[in-house]
Amino acid sequence: MLTKWLKEVGRGKRGARDLNYEEAKDAAELILGGKATQAQIGAFFIAERIKMETVEELEAFVHVCRAHAYRTNVHSGMDCAGPYDGRKKSFFATFATAFVLGAAGLPVTLHGTGSLPPKWGITLQDILMEMDIDADSVSRERFIETARETGVLYVSAESWCPPLRELRSIRVELGMRTVLNTAEKLIDYAHSKYLLFGVFHNTVFERMAKLSEKLGYERSLIVQGVEGSEDLFIERPTRTYFVQNGIAIQQIVDPDAYGLETQVPEVEWTAALQKDTVEEVLQGGGHLAFANQVLLNAAVRLHLAGKADSVEQGIYMSKALIDDGEPWKLYSQWKHALQKISTI
Numbered sequence: 619m620l621t622k623w624l625k626e627v628g629r630g631k632r633g634a635r636d637l638n639y640e641e642a643k644d645a646a647e648l649i650l651g652g653k654a655t656q657a658q659i660g661a662f663f664i665a666e667r668i669k670m671e672t673v674e675e676l677e678a679f680v681h682v683c684r685a686h687a688y689r690t691n692v693h694s695g696m697d698c699a700g701p702y703d704g705r706k707k708s709f710f711a712t713f714a715t716a717f718v719l720g721a722a723g724l725p726v727t728l729h730g731t732g733s734l735p736p737k738w739g740i741t742l743q744d745i746l747m748e749m750d751i752d753a754d755s756v757s758r759e760r761f762i763e764t765a766r767e768t769g770v771l772y773v774s775a776e777s778w779c780p781p782l783r784e785l786r787s788i789r790v791e792l793g794m795r796t797v798l799n800t801a802e803k804l805i806d807y808a809h810s811k812y813l814l815f816g817v818f819h820n821t822v823f824e825r826m827a828k829l830s831e832k833l834g835y836e837r838s839l840i841v842q843g844v845e846g847s848e849d850l851f852i853e854r855p856t857r858t859y860f861v862q863n864g865i866a867i868q869q870i871v872d873p874d875a876y877g878l879e880t881q882v883p884e885v886e887w888t889a890a891l892q893k894d895t896v897e898e899v900l901q902g903g904g905h906l907a908f909a910n911q912v913l914l915n916a917a918v919r920l921h922l923a924g925k926a927d928s929v930e931q932g933i934y935m936s937k938a939l940i941d942d943g944e945p946w947k948l949y950s951q952w953k954h955a956l957q958k959i960s961t962i
Contacts, residue, residue, distance in 0.1 A: 620654040628665035642678035642695035650781040663796040679801040687779035695725030697810035700847040704739025708844040718916040721944035727808040729773035735793045744889035764955040766792040773807045784910035813838040818846030827866035852911040880907040900946040
């Protein structure tokens with residue numbers, strides 16, 4: 619019963635104790651396996667939120683989520699793990715960037731759900747809907763086949779990991795961050811070598827660096843990005859942690875160092891405007907801030923994956939690809955393949 623572990627994590631600020639890996643794994647199995655009540659799950663989530671999850675507890679929840687999820691070997695590239703609660707005031711640069719990376723020969727996995735608390739922002743699935751792609755209606759096989767053709771995989775997380783759908787209602791009722799907000803981003807649906815992971819607070823850098831190492835990624839970049847996402851800022855420096863071989867190094871990515879720093883305009887974002895802006899940038903247009911943001915993010919990711927010897931080279935590669943129209947062609951192919959099946 620989950621109450622056994624709830625008593626340990628819910629004893630209050632002084633009495634609560636951390637669960638070891640096996641204990642946390644048992645708790646996760648009870649929650650994701652549908653063997654705990656809504657009240658028990660809610661209480662456990664709140665207790666963990668107050669206590670703060672340890673690396674071992676997070677690792678256990680990730681492994682159990684992975685065990686309940688469908689995972690594919692369609693490609694092994696970079697997993698871009700941003701918050702599932704979406705964006706409210708920033709451009710979804712990671713979406714446009716994915717097609718630049720795909721055109722450069724670096725496979726990418728994106729994933730998400732309909733909006734969740736605490737932010738309730740615009741999500742990738744909202745943008746896909748504006749593209750006439752209903753992510754929950756497209757078959758897993760079609761997403762995989764499209765990824766095989768284009769190098770860009772999108773995963774509708776609640777379809778590929780059904781317990782996340784079952785737990786949505788309680789997360790909505792709680793209206794706050796839970797352990798799942800981290801675990802769901804690390805399911806790694808395509809067995810990726812490289813991880814790009816967004817965080818909101820710099821206080822979690824060390825925990826996330828240790829966790830990414832435990833999960834076996836070849837190289838990871840933990841990014842204190844725009845709205846807690848994996849997207850680097852373009853108007854100011856971004857703090858990151860680079861993780862490889864058990865060593866985590868803090869790195870500041872300064873767009874001014876590459877001649878890309880640009881002030882970002884105030885925008886009232888909608889899903890439709892996100893889609894339009896992605897398409898403008900991929901066609902070599904759009905506001906300079908968003909075009910430069912895609913260049914910088916693509917360059918850093920290419921460098922992380924060893925596709926570019928430096929960020930400078932990555933910028934050059936990315937600009938040349940966009941100028942040649944390759945990312946736009948890839949995006950158009952990807953969009954058409956998924957629209958075709960979703961309207962049948």
